Amino acid sequence: xxxxxxxxxxxxxxxxxxxxxxxxxxxxxxxxxxxxxxxxxxxxxxxxxxxxxxxxxxxxxxxxxxxxxxxxxxxxxxxxxxxxxxxxxxxxxxxxxxxxxxxxxxxxxxxxxxxxxxxxxxxxxxxxxxxxxxxxxxxxxxxxxxxxxxxxxxxxxxxxxxxxxxxxxxxxxxxxxxxxxxxxxxxxxxxxxxxxxxxxxxxxxxxxxxxxxxxxxxxxxxxxxxxxxxxxxxxxxxxxxxxxxxxxxxxxxxxxxxxxxxxxxxxxxxxxxxxxxxxxxxxxxxxxxxxxxxxxxxxxxxxxxxxxxxxxxxxxxxxxxxxxxxxxxxxxxxxxxxxxxxxxxxxxxxxxxxxxxxxxxxxxxxxxxxxxxxxxxxxxxxxxxxxxxxxxxxxxxxxxxxxxxxxxxx
Amino acid sequence: xxxxxxxxxxxxxxxxxxxxxxxxxxxxxxxxxxxxxxxxxxxxxxxxxxxxxxxxxxxxxxxxxxxxxxxxxxxxxxxxxxxxxxxxxxxxxxxxxxxxxxxxxxxxxxxxxxxxxxxxxxxxxxxxxxxxxxxxxxxxxxxxxxxxxxxxxxxxxxxxxxxxxxxxxxxxxxxxxxxxxxxxxxxxxxxxxxxxxxxxxxxxxxxxxxxxxxxxxxxxxxxxxxxxxxxxxxxxxxxxxxxxxxxxxxxxxxxxxxxxxxxxxxxxxxxxxxxxxxxxxxxxxxxxxxxxxxxxxxxxx
Numbered sequence: 001x002x003x004x005x006x007x008x009x010x011x012x013x014x015x016x017x018x019x020x021x022x023x024x025x026x027x028x029x030x031x032x033x034x035x036x037x038x039x040x041x042x043x044x045x046x047x048x049x050x051x052x053x054x055x056x057x058x059x060x061x062x063x064x065x066x067x068x069x070x071x072x073x074x075x076x077x078x079x080x081x082x083x084x085x086x087x088x089x090x091x092x093x094x095x096x097x098x099x100x101x102x103x104x105x106x107x108x109x110x111x112x113x114x115x116x117x118x119x120x121x122x123x124x125x126x127x128x129x130x131x132x133x134x135x136x137x138x139x140x141x142x143x144x145x146x147x148x149x150x151x152x153x154x155x156x157x158x159x160x161x162x163x164x165x166x167x168x169x170x171x172x173x174x175x176x177x178x179x180x181x182x183x184x185x186x187x188x189x190x191x192x193x194x195x196x197x198x199x200x201x202x203x204x205x206x207x208x209x210x211x212x213x214x215x216x217x218x219x220x221x222x223x224x225x226x227x228x229x230x231x232x233x234x235x236x237x238x239x240x241x242x243x244x245x246x247x248x249x250x251x252x253x254x255x256x257x258x259x260x261x262x263x264x265x266x267x268x269x270x271x272x273x274x275x276x277x278x279x280x281x282x283x284x285x286x287x288x289x290x291x292x293x294x295x296x297x298x299x300x301x302x303x304x305x306x307x308x309x310x311x312x313x314x315x316x317x318x319x320x321x322x323x324x325x326x327x328x329x330x331x332x333x334x335x336x337x338x339x340x341x342x343x344x345x346x347x348x349x350x351x352x353x354x355x356x357x358x359x360x361x362x363x364x365x366x367x368x369x370x371x372x373x374x375x376x377x378x379x380x381x382x383x384x385x386x387x388x389x390x391x392x393x394x395x396x397x398x399x400x401x402x403x404x405x406x407x408x409x410x
Numbered sequence: 411x412x413x414x415x416x417x418x419x420x421x422x423x424x425x426x427x428x429x430x431x432x433x434x435x436x437x438x439x440x441x442x443x444x445x446x447x448x449x450x451x452x453x454x455x456x457x458x459x460x461x462x463x464x465x466x467x468x469x470x471x472x473x474x475x476x477x478x479x480x481x482x483x484x485x486x487x488x489x490x491x492x493x494x495x496x497x498x499x500x501x502x503x504x505x506x507x508x509x510x511x512x513x514x515x516x517x518x519x520x521x522x523x524x525x526x527x528x529x530x531x532x533x534x535x536x537x538x539x540x541x542x543x544x545x546x547x548x549x550x551x552x553x554x555x556x557x558x559x560x561x562x563x564x565x566x567x568x569x570x571x572x573x574x575x576x577x578x579x580x581x582x583x584x585x586x587x588x589x590x591x592x593x594x595x596x597x598x599x600x601x602x603x604x605x606x607x608x609x610x611x612x613x614x615x616x617x618x619x620x621x622x623x624x625x626x627x628x629x630x631x632x633x634x635x636x637x638x639x640x641x642x643x644x645x646x647x648x649x650x651x652x653x654x655x656x657x658x659x660x661x662x663x664x665x666x667x668x669x670x671x672x673x674x675x676x677x678x679x680x681x682x683x684x685x686x687x688x689x690x691x692x693x694x695x696x697x698x699x700x701x702x703x704x705x706x707x708x709x710x711x
Contacts, residue, residue: 045526049534177680205679208639210630211427213420214674214682221413234536238630245557247547267536267631 035078036071036332038063038322039098041109041119046086052111054263055133055315056081057302059108062319065297072323073330080104088118095119099126105332106131108318111311113137113179120145129334131322133315135258135280137183138393139408141361143338148318148355148364149311150281151393156184157191158368159256159279162383163226164195168254171197172224174215174231174239177204181230183409184258187395188228194400200224205235212242219253229257236264240272250275261309262379270377280310281366282352283379291351307378313351314364320348321357321364353388363391412553417675423560425667426567429660430625432644433570434618436659440648441591442611444503445510447517449644450637451524452616455494456487456623457632458528461537463487477542480624487620495616499609507608521637528634536631545628559628566625570618575656577614587611591654646690652700661701665689 040059042052063077071077080102082094091110098104099122106129110116113136123130123144135150163171171192175181185202192199201222203215216239219227231239236259243253256277262284265273284295284307294316298308322337325346329336340346344359355364365388371379395401431453438446460483467479498520506513541559548557578584589597590607598604626640647666651658666686674682694700 045529045534049529053534203678206683208635209679210626210636210639211424213423214417214671215679217413217416217420217675220416234631234633234635237536237538241628241630242557244546245548245559246555247550263535267538269538269540 034075036075037078037080037104039104039107040079040081041084041094041107043086044083048086048111054312058312058316059319061298061301062316066323072326084115088114091115092118092122095122099128106322127334129337131318133318134311137180141393146357146362148314150366151363151391152187153392153395154366154368154389155258155279156187159370160188160191162370163256164197168226169198170200170224172200172219172222172227173202174227174229175204176207176232176235179409184230186406190400190404209235210238212239216242227253227255229255230259232259236260237268240268244272262307263309265373265377270373270375273373274375276373278371278379280369282310282313283371283381284308285378285380286352288351288353290349294351317348317350317355321346324348358391361391361393363393365390415554417671419556421668421671424671425664426564428643428647428667429663430567430622431640432647432659432663433574434615435644435648437615438612440654445514447514448521448524449619450641451521452491452619453623453640454528454637455491456620457627457636458532459487459490460539460624460627461632464539480542484624487624488617491620492613492617496609496613499612525634536633538631539627541628563625650690650700652702655702658700658702
């Protein structure tokens, strides 16, 4: 009995110490002393960790580079990392934790649209800033998010135009069953009507689908000359493996993919994927001076066998763009940084070329590049826009999109 | 016609894959009444074993005998999952006989541990097994292409069923096994070491999952969640077929495989999933014991 009481006292005492301790060091503020604190919020466990770890690595690389060259406004960047665990609800809790108890100046994070949507209101309520590095379905523009990946008009729309120019006519839409493929296909359908392309089929596979025999049978029946592929994750591997089982190569059924980058080529195998097309803003092979340096630094830090890809590069850019915005604002305060972004003058000489944040919609202007997968597992550019394309997340500047009255799918 | 033959073959192929993943379950769940939620993870272990064997081979042997790795991987996968199954039975399952809910929870926990272990060892990025050269591509007969992979899996399933049949119905051990499963106290009175029989039975079931893993590795990428994508269909096949009967599992897999391919042909894959589930629910409403029932004199059936 006495022992119990003693334990209780100890517990209370420890709780008190912890509480005191946390008030003492908890609300330290983002930029005390010589450092400024930023948050990294990605999935390090669960199904999305596959993709998000590479993105997180790029952010860490950028932070270390900046620190070596003197930091931001004379302060070293210190990063706090949280694991979103591939669960949107976990992302929300961890975002709140980063902002509220860690007091970070900004957060780099998320991959899936569902995780971004889960944290959006938190960043708006606490008035903090999220840097989101992945191409996505558009139809969104929050003042508290900067989107450094492509909007649909910087990836999907130009790719479909390119297909039309190449003489493809019969399009088959294939995607995983969630918001990005469904929105992408909604956009493509509206655009196809305008361009006079025929949609000969539209199929969605479950996220964990492993058998694509029935879908392949439908593709055979529809006989398209191009498959527009928005499958995500392991679905891609099963689909392409099972296509090659039936002796189909890119000569029988050409595909244009929006979610296959260098990492994915490595998993699926370049022998299966060679000749197929993809659409992004950046490839490891993109020929710029900055990219040469970036690829070298990335491989030096994480290993020769690692590859850089579009999302990896966009995440790397995000950190530098934040630095540029902070330096223009002359302050780490979110409101000042937002003001600086609104000027539309924040830009960075990125591996993909110069990128500039659009002051009206917080997206980034990007060059669009169509690439082809080659035997060596890398993607080589076959077409690119002459200059960076301005972001238009709601496709307001496209008459066919306005006419079709595209609405976001929730 | 070509379409129809294609569909038939796809149905047959999907059925055979479901059957392969549910054969082990038919034994652990069907005979032993252990709801082994970690069965899918044994499939995963089998798949990863194939991957490891492939890489070891690539390091040791010249490339012209590379294809042999697959024939080594099959028995190795079986052995490893067999041993793991035996250990699992000894450490966990054997303490929970007769407590179905508890064993369900315990094996679910084990499945989570195994998944995370796979992520820690092999990373989160999916890995890939390259099919041996004679399994690449497909056989084209008059407009229909039959993939060698799938033909091979069909043969493998036939072989496994034959093996299980021989063990269960044509061997001394099988007799003991069926005796223990049907009437444990009576079998014990006859001098059968039921602990040992339980252990080996569970291990065989797990070993079959390993072989299944070895074959699904040919169809897609391998990651820590691969078991989860097969487990639901497998459980449905076993329940539909009637718990405890081999022929029931065969028919159950067939029904699920064909109905899902045929529905998907005319609708979408999501609807196909719902339709299959509906078929199973309606069927079990009418016939809760499944297609086939073991006739037994024990009173608790």
